[in-house]
Amino acid sequence: MKQKIGITCYPTVGGSGVVATELGKLLAERGHEVHFISTSLPFRLNKTYSNIYYHEVEVNQYEVFQYPPYSLTLASKMAEVIKREKLDIMHVHYAVPHAVCALLAKDMVDHDVKVVTTLHGTDITVLGHDPSLRDIIRYAIERSDKVTAVSKALATQTVDMLQTERPIEAVYNFIDERVYRPQMSDEDLRESFEIPKENKVIIHISNFRPVKRVLDVVNAFAGINKETPATLLMIGDGPEKQLACQRAEELGIEDRVLFVGNQNHVVDFLNISDLMLLLSEKESFGLSALEAMACGVPVIGTDAGGIPEVIVHNQTGYICEIGDTEGAGKAGAYLLKNPGLYQSFSEAAKKRIKDVFSSANIVKQYESIYDDAREGG
Numbered sequence: 001m002k003q004k005i006g007i008t009c010y011p012t013v014g015g016s017g018v019v020a021t022e023l024g025k026l027l028a029e030r031g032h033e034v035h036f037i038s039t040s041l042p043f044r045l046n047k048t049y050s051n052i053y054y055h056e057v058e059v060n061q062y063e064v065f066q067y068p069p070y071s072l073t074l075a076s077k078m079a080e081v082i083k084r085e086k087l088d089i090m091h092v093h094y095a096v097p098h099a100v101c102a103l104l105a106k107d108m109v110d111h112d113v114k115v116v117t118t119l120h121g122t123d124i125t126v127l128g129h130d131p132s133l134r135d136i137i138r139y140a141i142e143r144s145d146k147v148t149a150v151s152k153a154l155a156t157q158t159v160d161m162l163q164t165e166r167p168i169e170a171v172y173n174f175i176d177e178r179v180y181r182p183q184m185s186d187e188d189l190r191e192s193f194e195i196p197k198e199n200k201v202i203i204h205i206s207n208f209r210p211v212k213r214v215l216d217v218v219n220a221f222a223g224i225n226k227e228t229p230a231t232l233l234m235i236g237d238g239p240e241k242q243l244a245c246q247r248a249e250e251l252g253i254e255d256r257v258l259f260v261g262n263q264n265h266v267v268d269f270l271n272i273s274d275l276m277l278l279l280s281e282k283e284s285f286g287l288s289a290l291e292a293m294a295c296g297v298p299v300i301g302t303d304a305g306g307i308p309e310v311i312v313h314n315q316t317g318y319i320c321e322i323g324d325t326e327g328a329g330k331a332g333a334y335l336l337k338n339p340g341l342y343q344s345f346s347e348a349a350k351k352r353i354k355d356v357f358s359s360a361n362i363v364k365q366y367e368s369i370y371d372d373a374r375e376g377g
């Protein structure tokens with residue numbers, strides 16, 4: 001059934017915004033009418049797409065208010081768009097504030113729109129611990145027509161933490177396989193960063209928040225580098241970048257660790273990489289691991305949240321305990337020094353993407369959730 005779908009996400013760099021935008025693009029390609037309602041154009045909407053509309057939420061600052069009224073302005077814009085465009089579905093990413101805004105908007109209009117909420121993690125694993133927000137998160141989940149979570153781990157954790165009754169369906173993240181695919185290693189890119197020919201390239205991509213444990217990434221890399229010459233590419237930016245730079249200096253490996261900053265075309269970096277490190281202490285899914293695997297790059301991850309649902313231990317990478325940098329370093333070096341084993345991991349990673357995380361597979365799951373929501377199922 002073709003639907004008119006509103007999508008709200010945080011439009012800036014971040015996994016949830018990426019997933020929401022890529023989903024919108026796929027839905028539009030499949031003939032649905034998609035309306036993005038957000039504060040700025042989602043950064044992945046970088047060309048013109050038919051069937052995609054964008055409604056900007058302009059949040060003004062008023063002297064009388066201490067904080068700009070983002071949630072109210074958003075709810076009001078959602079109501080306006082639902083009413084004018086006769087939306088069938090409002091698909092919101094994050095329970096707070098976005099699902100709450102959608103529920104308010106639904107209440108404001110005389111039109112039967114269904115609210116589908118996708119949980120991405122921070123709304124549960126961080127905000128869910130805040131007693132001042134627990135009840136409103138629970139409300140957002142219970143009142144949504146359908147709720148999805150990006151991993152089984154997150155779905156279970158949500159029920160355990162908030163004792164919600166509304167079923168939460170795990171729908172995994174996906175990648176656009178037209179973009180994330182193995183390509184010939186770009187020698188010019190390697191040369192421009194002066195990466196010696198004999199070095200293996202290890203990559204980490206994140207927002208450098210404390211949960212990403214970037215110091216562990218540098219420590220684990222140091223272990224790999226002791227056994228086989230390597231370069232660490234640190235992609236992204238955030239609060240712990242400076243600490244990670246310092247740790248590299250303390251370990252005397254600063255010339256081996258390149259802080260490349262935020263990048264629009266991470267696929268180019270993935271295609272010159274041999275291994276990814278994702279050593280987070282909280283990670284409801286780990287989209288960057290998926291992107292790496294799609295390019296045939298095995299991943300060493302922690303046993304946090306949904307990471308073990310993405311990486312199959314001993315097949316597409318290794319799972320180690322949170323904080324076990326020695327184990328992660330040893331596992332990484334072992335894999336890199338065994339070409340036959342490495343090749344089988346790389347192939348298994350690509351196969352897993354095709355089998356489990358293909359965009360076609362995931363978009364169909366969302367379509368059937370929308371259909372069920374419309375039919376009251």
Ligand code: GMT
Pocket residue numbers: 013014015016017019120121122125150173207209211282283284285286287288305
């Ligand atoms: O990881 C972040 O800090 C960003 C956050 C977001 O909202 O984009 O990522 C969350 O959603 C991603 C997309 O579903 C997941 O891949 C990330 O694992 C999840 N982050 C955490 O759970 C910490």
